[in-house]
Amino acid sequence: MPGPHALDRALELEVVDADVVRGRTRPEWANMVGPFGGITAAVLLRAIESHPDRLGEPVALTVNFAAPIVDGEFEISRRAPRTNRTNQHWIAELSQDGDVKTTATAVFGIRRDTWSDTQATSPEAPPPEQVARSDHENLPTWVRLYDMRFAEGSFSGGHVDVGPSSTTTLWVRDAAGRPVDFPAIAAVSDIFFPRVFLRRGMVPSGTISLTTYFHVGQPHLDALGADYILGTAHANRFDRGFFDQSAQLWSRDGALVATTYQIVYFKG
Numbered sequence: 001m002p003g004p005h006a007l008d009r010a011l012e013l014e015v016v017d018a019d020v021v022r023g024r025t026r027p028e029w030a031n032m033v034g035p036f037g038g039i040t041a042a043v044l045l046r047a048i049e050s051h052p053d054r055l056g057e058p059v060a061l062t063v064n065f066a067a068p069i070v071d072g073e074f075e076i077s078r079r080a081p082r083t084n085r086t087n088q089h090w091i092a093e094l095s096q097d098g099d100v101k102t103t104a105t106a107v108f109g110i111r112r113d114t115w116s117d118t119q120a121t122s123p124e125a126p127p128p129e130q131v132a133r134s135d136h137e138n139l140p141t142w143v144r145l146y147d148m149r150f151a152e153g154s155f156s157g158g159h160v161d162v163g164p165s166s167t168t169t170l171w172v173r174d175a176a177g178r179p180v181d182f183p184a185i186a187a188v189s190d191i192f193f194p195r196v197f198l199r200r201g202m203v204p205s206g207t208i209s210l211t212t213y214f215h216v217g218q219p220h221l222d223a224l225g226a227d228y229i230l231g232t233a234h235a236n237r238f239d240r241g242f243f244d245q246s247a248q249l250w251s252r253d254g255a256l257v258a259t260t261y262q263i264v265y266f267k268g
Contacts, residue, residue, distance in 0.1 A: 005178045006145050007187065010039050011046045013076070020077050021047050025069060029142045034068040036142040037207050038190030040094070042183035044104045047076040048090045049182065054080075055088040056110040057218060058182045062211040064103045070096060086110045111217045120259075122250045123232040125151040128171035132156075146191065147175045149228075155193050160202065166195040166235040171228040179225045186212055188229060188249060189260040195235035195245050196266045205266035208242075212260045216251075224251050241265055 004012075006028045013021040029039040041063045048054060078092040087109040094102040125131075131149035138158030150156055153168030172191055178184065189212040194205040233247035245262040 005174075005176055007039075007042070007174070007178060007184060011043060011183055013043070013047060013050065016075065019051075019079055020075055021050070022073060022075050023047075024073050025071050027071075027141070028145065031140045031142060033206065034070065036140065036187075036190065037063070037065060037210060038187035039142070040065070040069065040102055041104075041190060041210060041212070042187040044076060044092050044094060044102065045106065045186045046183045048078050048092055048104075048106050048108070051078055051080075051090075053083075054108060055083060056086070056108045058106060058186075058214045059087070059109040060107040060211065060213050061186060062105045062209065064209045065101075065207055066103060067099070067101045069094070069101045072096065074101070086112070118256050120248060120256055122230065122254055122256075123151075123169045123248075125169050125171065125230055128173075128228040131171060134170075145175055146188075147173050147228075148191070152232075153198055155197070160197050162198065162201050164199075166198050167232065168192055168195075168198070168234075169230070169232040171230055173228045174226060177226045180221050180229070182214065182218075182221070185214060185221070185249065185258050188231070189247070189258055190262075191231060192233040192245065192247055194264055194266065195233065196238060196243055196264070199235075199238065200266075200268060203266055203268035205264055207262050207264050209263045210260065211262075212258055214258050215256050216258075220251070220255060220257070224257070227252055229257060238266075241267070 010026045013023045029035045074096045082089040090106040092104040134148040135157035136143045149171040151169045230250040235243045247260045249258040
């Protein structure tokens with residue numbers, strides 16, 4: 001019988017006390033330096049959503065990558081400095097041996113039935129069944145955990161076509177068919193390789209801060225199951241060692257699942 005899924009293994013947390021949990025990095029999520037940023041975001045979100053005082057569902061998550069996380073154990077402290085009727089504000093810190101490596105803030109909320117509208121437009125892309133699955137050779141270990149199908153701005157096999165556009169559009173789903181939940185969406189929000197690669201080639205770069213806004217609730221995630229998500233990302237400005245990234249995640253039926261924003265440093 002197969003063991004726990006790679007994401008669920010990474011999300012395993014031991015309760016230390018009321019406000020602290022302990023976890024461990026997992027080799028299958030290794031990136032170029034330390035673990036994949038998306039899994040760090042997912043673990044921080046799980047640490048907050050597993051707190052007994054948590055209210056509602058994730059609405060927003062900001063993760064600041066202050067220093068590289070080394071392989072091994074880490075602790076996450078989490079506290080809610082403010083709880084209102086329909087929203088709750090959280091602060092979390094991930095540390096190793098007392099050294100803070102990552103900080104996060106999150107907003108959880110109780111969703112209500114209200115008027116809704118989506119002004120963003122889903123990108124054009126052929127169905128995932130008509131797009132070849134990307135080659136994960138020459139790419140970080142964590143990439144193997146996803147089925148990626150690039151419609152634009154491919155990174156298949158680590159090959160990059162440098163040009164005037166920083167846009168990537170791809171279909172992505174869990175390679176083992178794990179249904180999505182909020183931590184899974186937090187991880188997929190960081191699925192896009194640095195935008196500077198499409199403009200300047202493979203230069204040293206790394207995310208400093210990642211913010212994800214969750215636009216759907218648990219019922220829509222349940223309906224999405226393990227199906228493909230359509231993601232698109234682009235940069236707005238590269239300047240003096242930093243660039244931003246704006247991205248969207250869409251369900252196959254055209255619902256905007258999440259939007260995500262990053263600030264990234266680069267050299268060269």
